[in-house]
Amino acid sequence: MVNANNLLAVSNLKTYFAIKKGLLRRTVGYVKAVDGISFSIEKGQTLGLVGESGCGKTTVARSIIRLVPATAGQVIFEQTNVLSADRKRLGKLRRDISLIFQDPFSSLNPRMTVGNIVGEPLKVQKGLAGSELTEKVAALLSKVGLSPDHINSYPHEFSGGQRQRIGVARALVLEPKLVICDEPVSALDVSIQSQILNLLKDLQEDFGLTYLFIAHDLAVVEFFCDVVAVMYMGRIVELAAAEELYENPLHPYTRILMSAIPRVEPTLRGQRIPSAGEVPSALNPPSGCAFAQRCPLVEQVCLKQMPILEEKGGYKEHFVACWKCQ
Amino acid sequence: MNEQDVKHNKELPKGRSLWGDGLRRLRKHKLAMVSLGIIAVYLLLTGFIYIAELFDCQFELIKWDAKVGSEYEPPGAENVFGTDFLGRSVLRKTLYGAKVSITVAFWASVISLVIGVPLGAIAGYFRGVIDEIIVWLYTTLSSIPYILLILAFALVLKGKTINLEWAGLGTIELAGITTVYLAIGLTSWVGICRLIRGEVVKHKERDYILAAKSYGCSNSRIIFKHLIPNVFHLVIISFSLRFVSFIQAEVILSFLGLGEKNRPSWGAMIDAARLDLPKGYWWEMTAATAAIFFISLALNIFGDALRDALDPKLRVQ
Numbered sequence: 001m002v003n004a005n006n007l008l009a010v011s012n013l014k015t016y017f018a019i020k021k022g023l024l025r026r027t028v029g030y031v032k033a034v035d036g037i038s039f040s041i042e043k044g045q046t047l048g049l050v051g052e053s054g055c056g057k058t059t060v061a062r063s064i065i066r067l068v069p070a071t072a073g074q075v076i077f078e079q080t081n082v083l084s085a086d087r088k089r090l091g092k093l094r095r096d097i098s099l100i101f102q103d104p105f106s107s108l109n110p111r112m113t114v115g116n117i118v119g120e121p122l123k124v125q126k127g128l129a130g131s132e133l134t135e136k137v138a139a140l141l142s143k144v145g146l147s148p149d150h151i152n153s154y155p156h157e158f159s160g161g162q163r164q165r166i167g168v169a170r171a172l173v174l175e176p177k178l179v180i181c182d183e184p185v186s187a188l189d190v191s192i193q194s195q196i197l198n199l200l201k202d203l204q205e206d207f208g209l210t211y212l213f214i215a216h217d218l219a220v221v222e223f224f225c226d227v228v229a230v231m232y233m234g235r236i237v238e239l240a241a242a243e244e245l246y247e248n249p250l251h252p253y254t255r256i257l258m259s260a261i262p263r264v265e266p267t268l269r270g271q272r273i274p275s276a277g278e279v280p281s282a283l284n285p286p287s288g289c290a291f292a293q294r295c296p297l298v299e300q301v302c303l304k305q306m307p308i309l310e311e312k313g314g315y316k317e318h319f320v321a322c323w324k325c326q
Numbered sequence: 327m328n329e330q331d332v333k334h335n336k337e338l339p340k341g342r343s344l345w346g347d348g349l350r351r352l353r354k355h356k357l358a359m360v361s362l363g364i365i366a367v368y369l370l371l372t373g374f375i376y377i378a379e380l381f382d383c384q385f386e387l388i389k390w391d392a393k394v395g396s397e398y399e400p401p402g403a404e405n406v407f408g409t410d411f412l413g414r415s416v417l418r419k420t421l422y423g424a425k426v427s428i429t430v431a432f433w434a435s436v437i438s439l440v441i442g443v444p445l446g447a448i449a450g451y452f453r454g455v456i457d458e459i460i461v462w463l464y465t466t467l468s469s470i471p472y473i474l475l476i477l478a479f480a481l482v483l484k485g486k487t488i489n490l491e492w493a494g495l496g497t498i499e500l501a502g503i504t505t506v507y508l509a510i511g512l513t514s515w516v517g518i519c520r521l522i523r524g525e526v527v528k529h530k531e532r533d534y535i536l537a538a539k540s541y542g543c544s545n546s547r548i549i550f551k552h553l554i555p556n557v558f559h560l561v562i563i564s565f566s567l568r569f570v571s572f573i574q575a576e577v578i579l580s581f582l583g584l585g586e587k588n589r590p591s592w593g594a595m596i597d598a599a600r601l602d603l604p605k606g607y608w609w610e611m612t613a614a615t616a617a618i619f620f621i622s623l624a625l626n627i628f629g630d631a632l633r634d635a636l637d638p639k640l641r642v643q
Contacts (some may be wrong), residue, residue, distance in 0.1 A: 062536075065540055067536055067540060069538055083448060089380055090542075091542050094540060094541055094542040095541075095542075098540065098541065099536075099537060099540045100539060101533040102533075103533060103537070105539055106532045106533045106534065107532075107533035107534050107536075108534055109534045109538075109556070109557065110344060110553055110554075111343070111344060111345075111555040112555075114341075119540075120538070120541070120543070121541040122551075123542075124542055124543055124547070125541065125542055149339055152339065152340050152341045153339075153341030154342060154343055154344065155340045157341060157345070158555075167537075170541075171539065174541065187457075196633060259459055
């Protein structure tokens with residue numbers, strides 16, 4: 001998957017959280033939130049990262065920009081390894097990679113005006129101030145569909161969708177190359193979701209942005225992404241172009257997810273595959289395939305050995321981690 | 327900001343900040359506004375005495391040590407609150423006592439905030455070893471009974487001098503009220519420190535702090551621009567509620583003979599009147615107690631209203 005067009009290449013990223021107990025804070029174990037993930041995103045593309053709650057999607061996002069320290073692996077952004085970058089390098093990287101958060105109610109400082117919220121990255125990174133700053137912020141606000149008159153307003157005066165627009169403006173103010181969207185629409189009403197998604201699409205065209213789009217809503221991802229990676233228990237179980245994945249899901253977990261997408265057309269409604277069992281504890285993960293306990297196709301080998309992500313069965317660029325898929 | 331920018335900003339509609347909202351709520355609270363008026367009277371009186379002393383003005387009202395009548399004169403037309411055992415006006419002594427009490431409470435609050443707020447914010451933000459040291463420090467301090475601790479501090483500090491010649495400020499002699507407010511301030515930062523630490527721990531996990539980190543804000547910028555403005559209403563609320571307990575602490579210290587000796591304070595007045603009361607000379611005790619009563623009540627009502635206005639989530643309906 002190594003490619004000169006890649007803007008971001010993540011290889012074998014691992015983020016473990018130590019569990020400390022007792023008076024001496026001894027480490028008694030690890031939660032393997034992200035356990036060996038590799039993917040890459042080409043310039044101008046959108047990679048969707050889907051999976052259920054707690055599977056490590058957000059930790060991947062935060063590890064990439066070092067809000068959470070990664071345990072091992074490499075994150076290459078334009079020939080620079082983010083994980084080993086020094087302070088100066090990291091400061092520059094933080095201009096090029098920005099984040100959009102899930103909850104527009106907690107991601108904006110309630111005591112700052114919209115102008116200050118959107119303008120702060122410029123102040124911190126480029127030392128802009130005064131009318132130059134105000135002008136830039138006003139221009140960007142109208143770009144994301146807010147009136148520049150709102151520059152002196154506070155976040156609590158806006159609705160959820162408007163607040164998310166403010167969050168988008170803040171993420172774009174430094175003219176980043178990569179935008180990590182951490183479930184940007186899952187906290188919004190369905191009617192507002194499409195507005196924000198369309199806005200993100202338009203901005204991608206205007207600014208030539210690359211997105212890492214994290215979601216748990218497969219319908220949203222189908223509409224929005226070029227490549228989709230499905231995560232389960234801190235690992236990628238399936239990775240393919242969006243069309244290919246939706247037409248031809250190979251991993252049993254992906255199939256269960258697909259069958260759960262609500263469809264309007266009765267003819268498209270397939271047989272709903274029920275999901276059995278529970279997600280195993282992240283504290284004490286099984287030695288074999290993490291999905292084995294819930295898998296309808298489970299065999300002896302699944303319980304003993306961890307499958308690796310590899311290209312399968314004549315499908316081009318379709319990667320699956322499953323013993324049962326040929 | 328340059329001129330053009332200011333003009334540009336003025337044309338735009340102003341937003342309603344959370345502070346503005348709080349003030350609007352506060353203004354609707356009638357009792358709080360009355361309390362604020364009472365507090366303002368005490369503060370203005372203190373300010374007036376300071377200015378009068380600074381310019382050596384000869385106002386009758388601030389000459390508390392002048393003999394205005396015979397000993398133990400009961401309240402009457404000439405001396406509204408009567409006179410004490412030296413024939414001095416109790417009214418003038420009571421008014422002058424406000425200066426001592428307000429000064430002590432003000433500086434004690436400032437000292438405890440200057441120590442407590444940054445320590446709490448640092449402990450809550452950095453956690454880890456720093457947090458444990460600070461928590462250990464304040465739990466140890468708070469395990470000692472409050473009055474005993476203040477007494478110990480006051481006794482140790484009494485008569486000492488602080489050498490500030492290296493800063494070009496000369497030496498400060500710790501006498502009278504300086505000892506009192508240092509002792510109170512140095513022992514009472516625990517509550518505000520604990521409060522701020524807890525609140526910072528809560529806020530630092532919010533997404534807006536992560537966002538600030540993600541575009542490269544420094545730790546000090548996050549603490550001072552993002553965290554402290556979001557917990558500062560608690561500082562103001564606790565300032566107004568603590569002011570009362572500092573006034574009371576001053577009274578207790580003066581009563582126990584550790585406070586101001588040469589000038590009247592409410593505690594010293596109560597101490598002096600204690601022995602006069604059985605003899606039927608009730609007015610000095612009454613005047614000092616009433617002075618304490620009104621400011622305490624006003625500060626408590628105002629502090630509660632302030633909490634309701636600035637922290638609406640805490641309000642119990």
